[in-house]
Amino acid sequence: MTNQAETDLPVLSVRNVTIDTIPGGAKPIVRDISFDVRAGETVCVVGESGSGKSVTSMAMMGLLPKDALRVTGGQILLDGEDVLSVSEGRMRALRASKVSMVFQEPMTALNPVKTVGEQVDEVLRIHTKDSRAERRRKVLSMMERVHLPDVERIYRSYPHQLSGGQRQRIVIAMALILRPRLLLADEPTTALDVTTQKQILKLIKELQEEEGTAVVFVTHDFGVVSEIADRIVVMNRGDLVETGDCRQILSAPRQDYTRMLVSSVPSMQPRCAPLTDQPKVLEVVGLSKRYGKPGKSEVLAASDITFTVRKGEITGIIGESGSGKSTVARCVMRLTDPTEGAVVLQGQDIAPVRNLRAVRQKVQYIFQDPYRSLNPRRTIAQSLMEGLVNYGMPEREAREKAARTLELVNLPAAVMERYPHQFSGGQRQRIAIARAIVMEPDLLIADEAVSALDVSVQAQVLALFEDIRERTGISVLFITHDLRVAAQICNALVVMQKGCIVEQGATRDVLTNPSHPYTRALIDAAPAPDWDFQNFRPLPLAV
């Protein structure tokens, strides 16, 4: 191994790889991609959805779906051996021992009916001749190396008994236990909270340095890229746009696409101040939500939540998964009933209201996943008009209003008769926003409304939110886990942890001068907090 690492031969050499669908489409989905990865080096493959970055990494593992995709040209050399031309048996032998993979979704990447110990052990069982006891010893020691606590217990645990971060550590242990030469990491931290993400990135780096592993890190997140990449490969719609070292791509991208991509990343620099002179639209006072029966099974999802949103303000609720931010939003919307406290909307407490018909119109909701929040069997016009007609507007008038609202979200009125599947994710989210604001609500609740979008689309939708706020004076409760997004558009922030508010105030104060250690930890965990992506340079004043 060592002499191989010392030679100048790259561990991975992707040469002119082209991948096409079966049967072949008009254009291959990955075209003529070439790049090298050396031992100990981290190469980030960056691109938006549909860029072909994941397909390329699956091809390196020989795991393309056989009946749907195939490599039609080029070579993928792993230590000089072309994985595209080896036998099925040889490819199986290479997997996990020379090239292994860490996947995006740790919640589903592990078999739910086997203990995680068994699953890591399986790698050794099929690739080595070690005895059972020997394998167990190795698995436990690998679990320690990925910093899992109480490894004996974890060995016997099933995936559902572990947290997302712990599961991803198991996947990493599984991937690295045979010390492969190449690790493919496909968005391995995207589904994780920022603080967990930071730990996992650190772990991968640490193990990589110990073993001299070459890492291909597929991601859409430039924050992560700037933290870990040695070199960057930018892909767009199947083409390789640009490669270069990390600093060069971030500070002086040569291609327009790369410039656009990098500058779409929101900076951690707060931009909006609270509007203290405006009337209050929403006042939440002492709100609590309990689930389960009082006593043993009781879960306090939100406790003593108090905050205010003024007219024209975007107030962010930030926190990690399980912090209770969505629970608060659902209580404000009265999708679920608060256990205690008041939700005062335009001077009226809606928490005890029984007939919600009047309340529903005043508060509208935008969901995270634009692919599932629109009824696929209804035209855009039907989706937009339904609420208006429901509240008694004549159909003709409703149609005109829907058309005007679509223009507000920069879609032509001509799209009215189409169905949701005919639109991209970004367009769908615009439609979802149009569907919400067509009701002219006093308050808009956006629950992770830009989290599922590509960064360039995210930038457009964020700009749209600001634009709508300017033009309609609407108030927005903006729920997000992403501090960059919050910095970009929120006037005020509410930071939640474990069902409680730990800190709130003007965005600038919270982000530049956090008073609570948890807020501090969140800010520290956000990747590359000190880089101003929009201007391709470090932030002038450190946040």
Add this chain to the structure above:
Amino acid sequence: MLSFIIKRILSAIPVLFMVAILVFLVLRLAPGDPAVMIAGPNATPDQLQQLRESMGLTRPLLEQLIIWLTNMAHGDMGTSLISGKPATELIMDRFGPTLALSLSTVVLAIVVAIPLGVVAAWQRGKVLDRLVMGLSVLGFSVPVFIIGYVLILVFARILGWFPVQGYQPLSNGFVPFAQRLVLPSVALSFPYIALIARIVRTNVIEVMNEDYIRTARAKGLKESAVLMGHALGNAAVPIITIIGVSIAMLIGGVVVTESVFNIPGLGRLVLESVLARDYTVIQAVILLFSAIYVVINLVVDLLYGVFDPRIRY
């Protein structure tokens, strides 16, 4: 878990109680009279009336019901109206053959259907898959008695490998016992093989799209190991459900198969009792079947927990 089992068993009592009342009333509503069956066509109306009185059939319906339920509560299933033997004894005599036939059918169905379903899932859309699925349509749509007679004709009459009909208890030796069970079990298992194989195929195909299957492949596992080691276990819950349902349905199928193969089991007992309007025996057997359903459902629920660690009671 123990409290779950106890709760389930306790909750079965009202179920069985309702079944008992329903069976009792439905039988009384059905046309036919056990006294006529016993006395024969030449009995005079007086004789019939006397017979009915001695059998307790002239008492008010509610009284009959209460007497019966009270006896049941004391573990007395009553005596046959026709033969005068205790119903419990009749059932015990016939239980062995039915148990043997049902068990061998279920085991056969599972052993054949699961590999067929997995292979079909693995070869999805290819010749082998189409063959298995085609056969399963056949197995599903051809009635058991036709399959039974064809099997008798080919394997018993023409080839002479097995006896045509009949039953020998295990106490008479394994070979005669097994020889007489093969054909009826095969005949009876056809629809269940078809059903279970289909369910296995569908669920394995569904599971094969899961992320952890990709993880398993990325470890370098062979496709067969992926299928057997990772996919099948995750497809287990719906498969067990359908096996449970199959066993319940099987009890109905036993009536026909036992007639075709002349096996003196519970199915035949039900048939004979129905024809003779032997109320007590029918009631006892149906209650027994209900109790078996309840137990099967409980076992199925407990097996969920065995195959899926996320399910705990």
